[in-house]
Amino acid sequence: MKFIVLIMLFVSFLLSAPNALARWNDCDGKMLATSNPSDIIEEYNNRVTVYIPIKVQVSDSLIDCADEIWVEDVYYYSMVFSGPTQDKYAKLYDSQFKKIKVRNGIWRSDLTERSTQMWARLRHYSLFPAGAYTGHVIVSVVKNNEVIEQQYIDLTYYSEPQVSISLSNSSKGKVSGDSGNYHIDLGELKNNMRFNWGVKILSNSSYDIVVDSEYNGLRHETNTQALIEYSIKFDNSQISSSERLYRSYNFYPGVKNKWYGFEFKLGNVELMPAGTYQDNLSLTVYPR
Structure with a gap:
């Protein structure tokens, strides 16, 4: 009989222990985690850096009882952003842009303020290849390593076509x-003289070129009726100065840095009035 009583007491203790822990760790309140794309920061130096915001707001009651905010990827051990060409891996920083420590993927x-x-x-x-980069994270408010409130949010960065x-x-x-x-001084004009130069075009998307x-x-x-025609050779296409050149360049999403060569060839300059001649030649690139 004593043996049976001892077993019953033991079972009773196991059943009541979680309830006692829940009361000791009782923590009520609300949490809101957001990411506003309009607050994204872009920096262009030797390489492009993008900061995507995560804002965590909690009620006063959570500040009084919870002690940490946890951020972790929904699907992976690292914070992964899927992009148009490859996955990108993110690091998490605080409001002062200091790196937040990560342990076991978290x-x-x-948690010290109502807004973090x-x-x-x-x-x-x-340049980031043009397109959308998307990550999925879980944001949790935690007390003593136990999750009190939790929310899933999507993080998105859209890289605009650039050139x-x-x-x-x-x-x-x-x-x-x-x-x-740019300014080109051809010096003294002569029949059929040539001038060669080149430009480099960096783009993160396909583009069109108009010359x-x-x-x-x-x-x-001064004498606007006096005109010297010339021909333009651009990327193996040749036109006269009275024509417009249109070229379209398509490539798989990514970044391309390509060199293009120009060649100017003058026509006949004999019997043309003495003086200074000028033209404004435009090369316009339209990313898409």
Whole structure:
């Protein structure tokens, strides 16, 4: 009989222990985790860095009892963003852009304020290939390593189609200017003279190129009726200065840095009025 009583007491203790722990660890309140794409920060230096916001707001009652915020990926051990060409791996930073420690796939931050700002950082060696990058994380409010409140949120960064044009190294001694505005001094004009130069185009998407002459040739500075035609050769396509060149370049989502060569060839300059001739030639790149 004593043996039976002892067993009953033991069972009773096991059943009542979780309830006692729940009362000791009782923690009520609300949590809201958000990520606003309009708050994304982009930095362009030697490589592109993107900070995607995670904002965690809690009620006063949670601050009084919970002690940490946990962030972890929904599907992976690391924080993974799927992109148009490859997955990108993020690191988590605090409001001061200091790295938050991660252990066993969980980033842990102390809960001390009603509103806590975090940043998921993505990096790429060049422009991000155009398209959407999406991650999925679980944000939890925790007390003594036990989850009190939990929320799933999606993190999204959209890389806009971008393009930049720069003067090629071989042309820097012959062409002056920068930031897309360049000046070429042909010197004394001669029949059939040629001038070669080149540009580099960096783009994270496919693009179209239009080459167009404003005056349809070299125009005299005062006598606008005096016009010297010339031909333009661009990327193995040739047109006269009175025509417009249109080229379309398609490539798989990614980043391309390509060199393009120009060649100018003048026509007949004999018997043309003396003076200075000028044209404004535009090369316009339209990313898509």
